[in-house]
Amino acid sequence: MKRLMLVIFLLLNTGCDGANNSRIGPPVPPLADLEGSEPAVAQHIAKRHQALAENPSATTWKDYARALHAHDLKSEAADAWLKTNELLDGRDFECLYLAGCVQAHLNPLDAAVNLQQALEIDPEYVPAWMRLGWVHERLGNLPQARRSYEGARSRYEKRGDRSVGHALLGLGRIALSENKLEEARKILEQARQILPRASEVHATLATVYQRLDLKDFARLSSLLAGDVAHSSSYSDDFIVKVVDSGVSFSCRERVGIAQLAAGNYQQAVSQLDRALKIRKDAWPTRYARARALVGLKRFEEAALDLEKYTRVLDDDHRALSLLGHCLYSIGEGVEAEKHLARAHKLAPTNLEILRNYAVVLDSLKKRQEATEVARTLVTLAPDFQEGVILLARVLTLTEKIHEAMGVLKVYLERHPEDARIQTALKKLEELSNR
Secondary structure (H helix, E strand, O other), X not given: OHHHHHHHHHHHOOOOOOHHHOOOOOOOOOOOOOOOOOHHHHHHHHHHHHHHHXXXXXXXXXXXXXXXXXXXXXXXXXXXXXXXXXXXXXOOHHHHHHHHHHHOOOOHHHHHHHHHHHHHHOOOOHHHHXXXXXXXXXXXXXXXXXXXXXXXXXXXXXHOOOOHHHHHHHHHHHHHHOOOHHXXXXXXXXXXXXXXXXXXXXXXXXXXXXXXXXXXXXXXXXHHHHHOOOOOOOXXXXXXXXXXXXXXHHHHHHHHHHHHHOOOHHHHHHHHHHHHHHOOOOHHHHHHHHHXXXXXXXXXXXXXXXXXXXXXXXXXXXXXXXXXXXHHHOOOHHHHHHHHHHHHHHOOOOHHHHHHHHHHHHHOOOHHHHHHHHHHHHHHOOOOHHHHHHHHHHHHHOOOHHHHHHHHXXXXXXXXXXXHHHHHHHHHHHHHOO
């Protein structure tokens, strides 16, 4: 009878919401320290802890782990993911992968073990290769990091996914660390073609060019790195799911910015709208929302957001430049010029501002001013193809065809295989012979 009562007691106190939950789980920890958390966050986590305490199953452990992870309680989240994995026979990809993601910032050695185990379960989840590469790189295990980034590159290439640029960036950093400068240059130039607005690509290339004594190229890459306020990122569905489950302003903003970085502009607007409902005066979030709207070519809405933003932060040259671009795109060139003139005054060497300013001045038929701005652009960055094309255009429109041809020829001396510049020069030569 005593044995029967013991069995009944164990059955009643073991979570039973499916085959994966039929075993006795690890002891439930005390509620995480939530001091200083937003009230909604504290309530969200406490509710899931209570559910776990009442029914310690794989499902309630996973919910608790996700809540901790979403709100940056990293150590507690890693422990909860691993305990959930115990209940799922130690072979759950999601638990191992997300534990590895959290541990990457706490204990890279443990992170490497868990990420490797996750990849043995599902080798086709490419972000896991990227994470493992980054962890090995941080640990100084360069051969292992290279293998991981190669694993990501081959899979991204097979799918035609532009995130391959991030794998190339990782491989470029490895080559740079190994002092293989020419290899690093070739790989990173490939990455730049795929991710032209990724600041880390330009910054890493600047280092490579400097060490190769290519000073003009290094200067251009440094300028481009400084022009880009936000880097791009590869998408990671598991991380998005975790952060999306959170209730804090930070969660909404992080998901929105991650979607923006991945080029998922509609999802970015949706998430950033949710963040702004929580904190209406979050101006960097409003600026990020405007960038997403520009990605959707909703220039009028973006201009409204940027006008609100620049009324509060009137010295943000990037926001002023983007506002100018939006106004120009909806046919308000005169207003666009005012904002771009101020942006140019605040950041006179910013290439994107110089380009936008020259384009707007040209559209307003202020050709002399447009020429001066475009000339500054090319002087600062003689290898910046867009600037060279722009200067040649405004010179041609002011009937300075031979000078425009000279600009293109100087560029071709440095880049003899540039087909776009070759075509532009051929057209100007035909025009001058008429």
